Amino acid sequence: MExxxxxxxGERERSSRRPVQINCCxxxxxxxxxxxxxxxxxxDSVKAAGLxxxxxxxxxxxxxxxxxxxxxxxxxxxxxxxxxxxxxxPGIVAALTGGHADAQRGDPDSPFFRRQVxxxxxxxxRIEPERxxxxxxxGGYQALFRALHEMTPTQVIDxxxxxxxxxxxxxxxxxxxxxxxxAKAPGPRKFVVCNADEGDPGAFMNRSExxxxxxxxxxxxxxxxxxxxxxxxxxxxxxxYPQAIHRLQVALRQANRLGLLGGHVFDSxxxxxxxxxxxxxxxxxxxxxxxxxxxxxxxxxxRPRPPYPAEAGLWGCxxxxxxxxxxxxxxxxxxxxxxxxxxxxxxxxxxxxxxSLTGKVRHAGLVEVPMGTTLRTIVEEIGGGSADGTPIKAxxxxxxxxxxxxxxxxxxxxxxxxxxxxxxIMGSGGLIVxxxxxxxxDVARFYMEFCMDESCGKCVPCxxxxxxxxxxxxxxxxxxxxxxxxxxxxxxxxxxxxxxxCGLGQTAPNPVLSTLRYFRHEYEALLxxxxx
Amino acid sequence: MARLKLxxxxxxxxxxxxMSFLDMDDWLIELAxxxxxVYSPLADVKEYPENVDVALVEGAIANDDNLxxxxxxxxxxxxxxxxxxxxxxGNVTAxxxxxxxxxxxxxxxYLDPGNYRPQLPCEPGIVPVLLxxxxxxxAVVPVDFYLPGCPPPAARIRKVLEALIxxxxxxxxxxxxxxx
Amino acid sequence: MxxxxxxxxxxxxxxxEGETILEAARDAxxxxxxxxxxxxxxxxxxxxxxxxxxxxxxxxxxxxVTKVVEGMxxxxxTERLNAYRxxxxxxxxxxxxxxxxxxxxxxxCELQDLAAEVGMDHDRFEYLHPNRGLDASHDRFGIDHNxxxxxxxxxxxxxxxxxxxxxxxxxxxxxxxxxxxxNQPWGESATCTSCGKCFLACPTGAIFRQGSTVAExxxxxxxLEFLVRAREERQWHV
Numbered sequence: 010m011e012x013x014x015x016x017x018x019g020e021r022e023r024s025s026r027r028p029v030q031i032n033c034c035x036x037x038x039x040x041x042x043x044x045x046x047x048x049x050x051x052x053d054s055v056k057a058a059g060l061x062x063x064x065x066x067x068x069x070x071x072x073x074x075x076x077x078x079x080x081x082x083x084x085x086x087x088x089x090x091x092x093x094x095x096x097x098x099p100g101i102v103a104a105l106t107g108g109h110a111d112a113q114r115g116d117p118d119s120p121f122f123r124r125q126v127x128x129x130x131x132x133x134x135r136i137e138p139e140r141x142x143x144x145x146x147x148g149g150y151q152a153l154f155r156a157l158h159e160m161t162p163t164q165v166i167d168x169x170x171x172x173x174x175x176x177x178x179x180x181x182x183x184x185x186x187x188x189x190x191x192a193k194a195p196g197p198r199k200f201v202v203c204n205a206d207e208g209d210p211g212a213f214m215n216r217s218e219x220x221x222x223x224x225x226x227x228x229x230x231x232x233x234x235x236x237x238x239x240x241x242x243x244x245x246x247x248x249x250y251p252q253a254i255h256r257l258q259v260a261l262r263q264a265n266r267l268g269l270l271g272g273h274v275f276d277s278x279x280x281x282x283x284x285x286x287x288x289x290x291x292x293x294x295x296x297x298x299x300x301x302x303x304x305x306x307x308x309x310x311x312r313p314r315p316p317y318p319a320e321a322g323l324w325g326c327x328x329x330x331x332x333x334x335x336x337x338x339x340x341x342x343x344x345x346x347x348x349x350x351x352x353x354x355x356x357x358x359x360x361x362x363x364x365s366l367t368g369k370v371r372h373a374g375l376v377e378v379p380m381g382t383t384l385r386t387i388v389e390e391i392g393g394g395s396a397d398g399t400p401i402k403a404x405x406x407x408x409x410x411x412x413x414x415x416x417x418x419x420x421x422x423x424x425x426x427x428x429x430x431x432x433x434i435m436g437s438g439g440l441i442v443x444x445x446x447x448x449x450x451d452v453a454r455f456y457m458e459f460c461m462d463e464s465c466g467k468c469v470p471c472x473x474x475x476x477x478x479x480x481x482x483x484x485x486x487x488x489x490x491x492x493x494x495x496x497x498x499x500x501x502x503x504x505x506x507x508x509x510x511c512g513l514g515q516t517a518p519n520p521v522l523s524t525l526r527y528f529r530h531e532y533e534a535l536l537x538x539x540x541x
Numbered sequence: 542m543a544r545l546k547l548x549x550x551x552x553x554x555x556x557x558x559x560m561s562f563l564d565m566d567d568w569l570i571e572l573a574x575x576x577x578x579v580y581s582p583l584a585d586v587k588e589y590p591e592n593v594d595v596a597l598v599e600g601a602i603a604n605d606d607n608l609x610x611x612x613x614x615x616x617x618x619x620x621x622x623x624x625x626x627x628x629x630x631g632n633v634t635a636x637x638x639x640x641x642x643x644x645x646x647x648x649x650x651y652l653d654p655g656n657y658r659p660q661l662p663c664e665p666g667i668v669p670v671l672l673x674x675x676x677x678x679x680a681v682v683p684v685d686f687y688l689p690g691c692p693p694p695a696a697r698i699r700k701v702l703e704a705l706i707x708x709x710x711x712x713x714x715x716x717x718x719x720x721x
Numbered sequence: 722m723x724x725x726x727x728x729x730x731x732x733x734x735x736x737x738e739g740e741t742i743l744e745a746a747r748d749a750x751x752x753x754x755x756x757x758x759x760x761x762x763x764x765x766x767x768x769x770x771x772x773x774x775x776x777x778x779x780x781x782x783x784x785x786v787t788k789v790v791e792g793m794x795x796x797x798x799t800e801r802l803n804a805y806r807x808x809x810x811x812x813x814x815x816x817x818x819x820x821x822x823x824x825x826x827x828x829x830c831e832l833q834d835l836a837a838e839v840g841m842d843h844d845r846f847e848y849l850h851p852n853r854g855l856d857a858s859h860d861r862f863g864i865d866h867n868x869x870x871x872x873x874x875x876x877x878x879x880x881x882x883x884x885x886x887x888x889x890x891x892x893x894x895x896x897x898x899x900x901x902x903x904n905q906p907w908g909e910s911a912t913c914t915s916c917g918k919c920f921l922a923c924p925t926g927a928i929f930r931q932g933s934t935v936a937e938x939x940x941x942x943x944x945l946e947f948l949v950r951a952r953e954e955r956q957w958h959v
Contacts, residue, residue, distance in 0.1 A: 466897030691822030721821025
């Protein structure tokens with residue numbers, strides 16, 4: 010494969026396109042709402058109306074406003090239809106020629122769409138995820154070509170460093186630094202791993218990214234492989250994401266067939282093979298050392314770090330592990346340059362962040378905003394406030410490792426440092442909105458139950474500590490607890506946080522600590538009066 | 542100075558701690574000279590008195606009698622000592638907890654063995670009702686001092702009593718903290 | 722071999738390069754509490770009792786896996802660490818069914834000793850009283866899961882010293898259990914060589930010798946150390 014061939018594929022794809030695209034969302038959210046039948050019905054309607062030459066139906070990735078699925082969007086006009094049923098398909102097609110559509114119309118210019126910026130999701134909802142031609146027509150794999158033929162590995166790493174990209178898995182470690190550590194680590198074999206074991210309750214960013222634009226992640230991984238000197242990559246993806254797994258498999262097959270992965274990528278000496286490893290349902294396998302143990306075929310439990318994966322990862326070899334979204338950012342940075350990327354975001358947090366906005370919010374779905382956007386913008390403008398007008402109380406970020414941020418701090422800009430300062434974390438991008446009816450102690454217990462169930466059991470503070478924390482929270486909720494129990498709760502949070510072996514345990518108390526920090530009165534109100 | 546009012550109690554336990562107490566041998570005579578034993582299974586007193594200085598509580602909280610008594614004891618006692626492993630941890634008395642709640646434990650003990658005409662003991666007012674879970678004393682009322690051991694050796698008991706009589710806070714070093 | 726100097730609790734200590742803080746402390750006569758650690762086996766890092774404070778690092782580090790560094794300043798018994806250790810031991814006692822008075826390991830139990838060492842006079846956490854069961858199907862040995870602290874010494878000694886890998890861990894979190902083979906009864910295990918190393922390694926009364934009294938349940942750990950030394954350093958003259 011040479012660049013000319015790649016460009017020719019893109020050109021062919023563009024010129025074969027009909028003037029009108031009827032984009033039907035086939036990401037998991039809309040699929041579960043029945044979009045497959047809608048897509049079929051749309052196809053039939055186009056045929057029935059004899060419009061095959063004018064319009065085509067495309068199954069595209071996430072159209073973002075998941076709470077209103079199945080979604081259909083007409084390009085290039087931009088008309089949006091919500092909660093579409095198969096019966097409404099003929100109407101939608103008829104509307105293309107001036108007829109009447111009985112489907113519910115959405116507002117493509119509403120703040121939900123207008124306030125978003127697409128960097129990672131630039132192809133999401135625009136291309137057909139199961140067709141590599143569609144990705145290539147959108148400029149796909151040009152970044153990989155450029156990296157291989159116009160840049161040295163050091164220049165690639167330099168570009169990533171200059172972009173200011175930080176890990177999107179939650180911790181925000183500078184990606185360029187991580188890459189150069191792996192590149193410099195001595196070793197005959199190195200590995201690149203994509204962490205797609207997204208497990209936070211309410212988080213579906215990575216799933217949507219993979220379902221909507223899988224090639225982008227593969228391209229990012231290949232560029233990383235070239236930069237750090239790895240010939241083998243793994244995507245570790247949770248088994249609960251069958252659609253994303255399927256699309257990755259399709260994408261891998263296509264990329265291998267075109268010589269964009271495998272031996273001699275783009276006819277260069279660079280070889281890069283990617284395999285899938287499917288998780289069996291343990292949340293802890295999202296922790297990098299447990300993830301590696303699982304890839305190696307061992308029990309998925311973490312081990313103490315150091316050594317970090319960059320020194321000794323898979324089978325003891327230097328290993329680069331990044332999140333799905335981190336890799337998805339790479340092609341854009343290489344194609345458009347680090348300066349373009351760094352123009353988004355804040356001083357310390359560059360680029361954009363994808364969130365899955367859920368909970369008691371009017372517009373729930375997939376959201377991409379520049380770093381530094383305030384929570385208020387996300388929750389109130391993009392999310393449209395609460396679904397039924399009840400005042401919003403807090404938003405939970407970062408899943409079980411994160412915390413609850415109260416409404417009075419909604420002017421906080423979303424970046425790594427600000428959220429950490431508030432006792433929460435950026436996390437991988439789950440954002441759950443809670444209204445006044447939500448008990449924050451219940452919320453804390455929910456997350457503690459999650460951590461208790463998901464603790465691997467290796468270290469005592471996490472295994473036994475989360476059980477005791479859960480019991481203490483239950484005791485408080487059942488109004489059996491006294492001031493002494495609240496003190497014990499705090500002491501135990503301190504232990505679990507500082508003595509646990511891995512991130513799961515170390516962050517498990519965060520939902521409790523953050524709700525104690527901002528909603529202590531809710532805990533105190535539940536305390537029983539001391540027995541006389 | 543008024544003599545110290547000492548009580549000892551026997552809740553859900555085997556009375557081994559009291560046997561160990563008696564193992565203090567001739568020091569008991571000295572003790573008798575320094576304290577008034579106001580309530581004890583070793584003394585025939587029906588009602589737990591007011592204003593007790595020190596109570597050694599043997600045994601876990603296993604039935605409603607234990608529960609009632611320990612609350613009274615807590616109200617009327619200055620220094621409450623969890624005396625022995627059953628009081629401190631639940632120990633042997635709590636071995637029934639993994640079997641389930643009171644009913645399951647009773648079934649297992651009285652019905653499952655299937656002797657001639659098996660029946661559950663039920664004499665309200667005479668046979669105390671089992672609690673669903675055996676608990677250590679400190680899970681029910683605040684405890685001032687813990688004296689572990691199954692049973693605590695006589696020397697350990699003496700060390701604690703000497704300190705309490707002298708008005709000091711007892712200090713147990715590592716060798717005296719041992720369970721079992 | 723390069724030598725490193727560091728201070729532990731203000732005391733100047735020398736150590737070989739590549740040694741752990743735990744080894745350096747032992748050589749210097751400073752005891753750091755451990756439970757999952759056993760000389761001769763790979764480090765596990767799970768019990769968290771050997772966590773120490775290192776100047777300049779905000780994170781506590783397990784002494785059993787942390788290598789010495791020149792000029793390192795280590796604190797092993799600060800108030801905070803002591804409080805953590807007591808809580809960890811309390812968590813262990815509350816999690817299983819550890820009834821010292823009727824345990825075959827009474828007097829020979831590392832958990833019992835730890836409770837005394839960390840000053841645990843009672844357990845502030847609620848006892849869970851799980852019903853974890855017991856496997857006495859093996860002719861010579863038995864395992865009472867109620868007394869297991871999941872240190873995985875048995876798993877490691879069986880794999881790393883005996884080479885049988887009969888033991889492993891199943892389940893997760895509070896439901897974790899050590900199992901033999903693919904969770905078959907121990908007595909039916911096809912891989913168990915009945916060597917008894919798991920019994921020697923077990924810190925509590927979880928793995929016991931059938932028919933042994935309390936007085937007979939003394940574990941001679943030096944046997945394990947001897948085997949490891951013989952294999953790794955080729956020294957077998959006692």
